Amino acid sequence: MRIATANETYLADEALLRTRTQWAWLGLFALVLVAAPFVLNNYWLYLACLVAINVASATGLNILTGYTGLVSLGQGAFMAVGAYTVAWLSQKTGMPFLVNILAGGLVAAFVGILVGIPSLRVKGLYLAIATIGASIILQFVFLNWSSVTGGARGLAVRPANFFGTSLTTYFQLYWAFVPITVLMVVGAANLFRTRIGRAFIAIRDRDISAEVLGIPLLRYKLMSFAVSSFYAGVAGGMWAYFFRAVGPESFTIVESIFFLAAIIVGGMGSILGGIVGATFMTLVPEILRFGVELASPYVSNAGALLSPIRTIAFGALIMLFLVFEPQGIAEIIQRVRRFFHLWPFKT
Amino acid sequence: MRAPMTPARLEIDGLSLSFGGLKAINDVSFDVKPGTITALIGPNGAGKTSMFNCISGFYKPQHGAIRFDGEDVTRTHPPLRAKMGFARTFQNIALFRGMTVLDNIKLGRHAHMKTNIFQALAYFGTAAREEMDLRAEVERDIIDFLEINHIRHMPVAALSYGLQKRVELARALAMRPRILLLDEPVAGMNREETEDMARFILDVKEEWGTTILMVEHDMGMVMDISDHVVVLNFGQVIARGLPGEVQQDPNVVAAYLGSGDPAALMKRLAAGTSGGAEAA
Amino acid sequence: MSDFLFFLEVSLAGLGSGALLSLTALAFVLIYKATRVINLAVSEILMMGGYFFFALAAGMSLSPWVALPLAIAGGGLIGAIVERGVIRRMLGESAISVFMVTVGLGSVLVGLVEFVWGTNPRTLPDFTGTAPVFIGQLYISRKIAIAFVVASLVIAIFLLLFRYWRGGVALRATATDQAAAYSCGINVPGVFSAAWIIGCATAAGAGILLGAIGGISPVMGAFGLSALVVVIVGGLDSVMGALVAGLLIGLVEAWAGTYLGGEYKLVSTFIILIVMLMVRPYGLFGTTEIERL
Numbered sequence: 001m002r003i004a005t006a007n008e009t010y011l012a013d014e015a016l017l018r019t020r021t022q023w024a025w026l027g028l029f030a031l032v033l034v035a036a037p038f039v040l041n042n043y044w045l046y047l048a049c050l051v052a053i054n055v056a057s058a059t060g061l062n063i064l065t066g067y068t069g070l071v072s073l074g075q076g077a078f079m080a081v082g083a084y085t086v087a088w089l090s091q092k093t094g095m096p097f098l099v100n101i102l103a104g105g106l107v108a109a110f111v112g113i114l115v116g117i118p119s120l121r122v123k124g125l126y127l128a129i130a131t132i133g134a135s136i137i138l139q140f141v142f143l144n145w146s147s148v149t150g151g152a153r154g155l156a157v158r159p160a161n162f163f164g165t166s167l168t169t170y171f172q173l174y175w176a177f178v179p180i181t182v183l184m185v186v187g188a189a190n191l192f193r194t195r196i197g198r199a200f201i202a203i204r205d206r207d208i209s210a211e212v213l214g215i216p217l218l219r220y221k222l223m224s225f226a227v228s229s230f231y232a233g234v235a236g237g238m239w240a241y242f243f244r245a246v247g248p249e250s251f252t253i254v255e256s257i258f259f260l261a262a263i264i265v266g267g268m269g270s271i272l273g274g275i276v277g278a279t280f281m282t283l284v285p286e287i288l289r290f291g292v293e294l295a296s297p298y299v300s301n302a303g304a305l306l307s308p309i310r311t312i313a314f315g316a317l318i319m320l321f322l323v324f325e326p327q328g329i330a331e332i333i334q335r336v337r338r339f340f341h342l343w344p345f346k347t
Numbered sequence: 348m349r350a351p352m353t354p355a356r357l358e359i360d361g362l363s364l365s366f367g368g369l370k371a372i373n374d375v376s377f378d379v380k381p382g383t384i385t386a387l388i389g390p391n392g393a394g395k396t397s398m399f400n401c402i403s404g405f406y407k408p409q410h411g412a413i414r415f416d417g418e419d420v421t422r423t424h425p426p427l428r429a430k431m432g433f434a435r436t437f438q439n440i441a442l443f444r445g446m447t448v449l450d451n452i453k454l455g456r457h458a459h460m461k462t463n464i465f466q467a468l469a470y471f472g473t474a475a476r477e478e479m480d481l482r483a484e485v486e487r488d489i490i491d492f493l494e495i496n497h498i499r500h501m502p503v504a505a506l507s508y509g510l511q512k513r514v515e516l517a518r519a520l521a522m523r524p525r526i527l528l529l530d531e532p533v534a535g536m537n538r539e540e541t542e543d544m545a546r547f548i549l550d551v552k553e554e555w556g557t558t559i560l561m562v563e564h565d566m567g568m569v570m571d572i573s574d575h576v577v578v579l580n581f582g583q584v585i586a587r588g589l590p591g592e593v594q595q596d597p598n599v600v601a602a603y604l605g606s607g608d609p610a611a612l613m614k615r616l617a618a619g620t621s622g623g624a625e626a627a
Numbered sequence: 628m629s630d631f632l633f634f635l636e637v638s639l640a641g642l643g644s645g646a647l648l649s650l651t652a653l654a655f656v657l658i659y660k661a662t663r664v665i666n667l668a669v670s671e672i673l674m675m676g677g678y679f680f681f682a683l684a685a686g687m688s689l690s691p692w693v694a695l696p697l698a699i700a701g702g703g704l705i706g707a708i709v710e711r712g713v714i715r716r717m718l719g720e721s722a723i724s725v726f727m728v729t730v731g732l733g734s735v736l737v738g739l740v741e742f743v744w745g746t747n748p749r750t751l752p753d754f755t756g757t758a759p760v761f762i763g764q765l766y767i768s769r770k771i772a773i774a775f776v777v778a779s780l781v782i783a784i785f786l787l788l789f790r791y792w793r794g795g796v797a798l799r800a801t802a803t804d805q806a807a808a809y810s811c812g813i814n815v816p817g818v819f820s821a822a823w824i825i826g827c828a829t830a831a832g833a834g835i836l837l838g839a840i841g842g843i844s845p846v847m848g849a850f851g852l853s854a855l856v857v858v859i860v861g862g863l864d865s866v867m868g869a870l871v872a873g874l875l876i877g878l879v880e881a882w883a884g885t886y887l888g889g890e891y892k893l894v895s896t897f898i899i900l901i902v903m904l905m906v907r908p909y910g911l912f913g914t915t916e917i918e919r920l
Contacts, residue, residue, distance in 0.1 A: 010479050010483060010486070011475070011479055117905075118901060118904045120905075121905055122904050122908040125726055126859070129665075129900070133856070133900045133904075136893055136897045137898065140891075140893070143890065144890060190467060190469065191464075193478060194462050194478060195457050195460045195462050196462065196463075196467040198450055201443060201450075202446075204445065206443060209441035210443075211425045211426055212403045213458075214429030214522065215457055216424070216426040223464060257730060260727065260730070269445065308740075308741035308742035311737055311738030314731075315730075315731040315733065315735035316735055317731070318727060318734065319713060319728050319731040319732060322717070322724050323716050323717065
């Protein structure tokens with residue numbers, strides 16, 4: 001059992017990880033991340049890359065929805081903005097992929113600010129609906145601004161260019177994506193050790209009194225939109241390099257619901273929650289696929305049923321977690337931790 | 348040592364606020380002198396909280412002016428007022444339930460900090476330095492001062508009512524107040540908690556030299572610690588002066604107890620149509 | 628045929644689908660008024676209504692006049708199950724959480740439909756006849772005309788019930804103040820259930836009408852998105868608003884679809900939404916919520 005932790009300096013007390021156990025877990029996790037590409041086969045590397053992309057985007061949505069309390073059903077559309085930007089840049093310029101991805105993030109951030117403007121007047125459910133509206137308008141733009149977006153056919157993406165090398169295999173992309181995602185997650189965690197993150201949480205908890213305490217609401221709401229959609233844009237950029245084609249069907253409202261589900265299942269307002277939720281939700285279809293493959297000898301056209309089963313599972317997970325575990329998997333992890341801290345005295 | 352903050356003078360000049368046809372505040376004027384404790388009292392619905400909401404910028408009065416060290420702030424946006432040195436607590440505690448005590452207090456400093464979004468994402472460097480300075484200052488000047496060391500890492504939702512009120516005061520102090528607005532700082536507290544809070548408020552005045560304006564119903568505490576008392580009824584000032592003087596004022600006694608004279612009572616009720624129900 | 632005549636025909640068709648929008652919006656309003664929940668799954672319950680009818684009338688070869696009430700009752704049954712099983716457990720949770728539960732529910736229903744019937748669009752067995760209707764020289768599709776008449780009737784009945792029937796008064800009382808209504812002896816949980824059942828049944832009915840016009844498919848819930856815009860534009864808690872805004876949006880969609888092109892239909896609706904949210908967030912007839920410190 002652990003009695004208490006004492007820290008000698010404020011810096012240590014405010015560090016992201018405060019105990020040795022936490023550092024040990026992190027070390028282990030880092031080791032796994034580094035070793036993974038050498039151990040995993042191509043299929044699992046594919047999944048690992050997808051997880052990295054989704055974690056980045058879910059973490060962004062968590063900043064907006066989990067921490068700032070602004071529910072958005074537009075995360076998919078922001079990803080699309082990043083993906084289209086990267087696709088366009090990859091065709092028109094020969095710039096390194098990092099530059100393109102950064103540009104994707106910035107363009108998405110700009111669009112995010114525009115979409116956030118209604119938060120000047122509305123919040124809560126109304127804002128959520130406004131983000132649905134914005135997604136549909138963006139979808140319209142992707143479909144009809146053919147000279148830039150390629151219209152219904154979409155755009156092909158040239159392989160990521162890293163100092164002259166083309167990143168095409170999952171092994172290469174893994175080394176590109178995972179560090180980006182790690183940086184973004186650490187950045188998000190940092191945010192909530194500073195005045196900016198505190199302002200976000202204050203807006204979530206009681207936005208009117210936050211204003212009297214010196215937080216200009218609109219500026220911070222827009223900032224949250226910008227950061228969140230920057231994350232989505234970068235994730236969308238990675239997505240573009242991963243799938244090598246972007247079209248109007250790539251990011252629908254279903255994608256936005258996926259990310260909302262990820263942070264609900266993982267835990268809103270928890271960095272760990274965003275990571276766990278996105279990972280879990282990315283792997284759920286694979287688990288389902290496994291189940292369907294087991295069932296295929298007995299059920300005809302089992303393969304065709306995979307997609308509906310996935311849709312049902314996403315919806316059911318959202319409902320189950322909201323009803324029974326609103327704090328998400330992150331809260332379950334906390335409970336397990338507490339159990340071991342108090343063990344063997346309280347079980 | 349604590350950065351010296353010069354206490355401010357607050358002047359309320361002919362302030363009027365109405366909701367529809369309802370006059371919550373009707374031509375109210377009074378001064379709050381630098382470095383003093385002024386109490387704003389009056390029966391329920393007298394317009395005290397509306398007054399506070401005007402001063403902190405949540406309501407926009409239709410007439411009159413609020414001056415802060417001579418500067419007209421009547422139309423100033425609330426966050427800007429916070430930066431100028433307005434700090435307040437709320438009648439129904441407005442702490443941020445998703446944060447720890449320490450984060451709530453640190454939040455108070457928001458307007459005076461400089462970390463931007465890029466520095467925040469990177470943390471190391473500017474942001475870390477600013478946060479550490481703040482932490483050291485908060486620990487030294489506020490947490491020790493208000494004796495809340497033992498709860499600093501607790502989520503505020505887990506605290507007793509009295510402690511929550513104290514954390515709210517701590518957060519207001521972190522705002523580098525030049526004027527501190529306390530909305531019913533001891534409402535709902537027991538004897539002991541009230542005495543603690545009264546002591547802290549006096550200490551703030553003496554050690555920090557901050558100007559304090561408070562709304563309070565606990566007459567014992569008001570009479571004990573305030574330098575000056577302003578009495579509101581139906582949105583108007585009916586008396587002002589030293590605590591002792593106000594206590595003897597027949598208008599005040601009548602306002603609180605109601606006069607025995609039925610005719611006078613009827614007249615007050617009739618006047619009540621233009622007097623305000625306390626909003627918020 | 629003159630351009631003006633054509634314009635009138637387009638407008639009539641717009642009013643027809645506008646009436647369907649109003650009817651669907653009514654389902655949103657009913658549920659919101661009673662329980663303060665925006666039930667995004669109304670869109671999918673609308674779709675379920677269409678599929679129930681399809682299953683009963685085409686799959687089990689029942690007479691459409693038997694299948695129709697059964698399918699509507701099926702929608703009501705979903706409402707009852709969801710309200711008792713899920714929504715009531717969420718009492719006291721934030722409106723956003725409950726909203727997201729309905730997002731999840733919508734996903735489950737779409738999945739179920741794809742699971743059972745696949746993703747291909749289907750046509751409903753005809754039960755309305757096909758002979759076109761003429762008003763003077765103006766041609767209107769018979770189904771749209773029927774949809775308009777039925778939707779108008781249902782809305783009129785609802786308006787009357789709200790005003791005069793005890794249950795309608797109980798609903799309005801609950802909408803104004805749940806605690807006060809409860810202490811006046813109004814069976815608030817009963818009102819909750821009733822609102823969900825009637826709301827979902829209404830949506831299912833709208834789904835059958837919609838399916839009769841344009842067929843059914845797992846993506847027909849998108850119609851509910853337009854209806855959601857109607858609710859926001861009209862005011863979340865206003866039946867009158869649903870009616871007026873429904874016809875308005877119906878007209879706009881018809882004009883945009885005809886004169887600009889089909890792809891402009893949905894986008895013009897949502898541009899109206901964004902403008903409305905910026906200018907008058909609580910809608911044409913909605914109650915403004917006042918914020919307090």
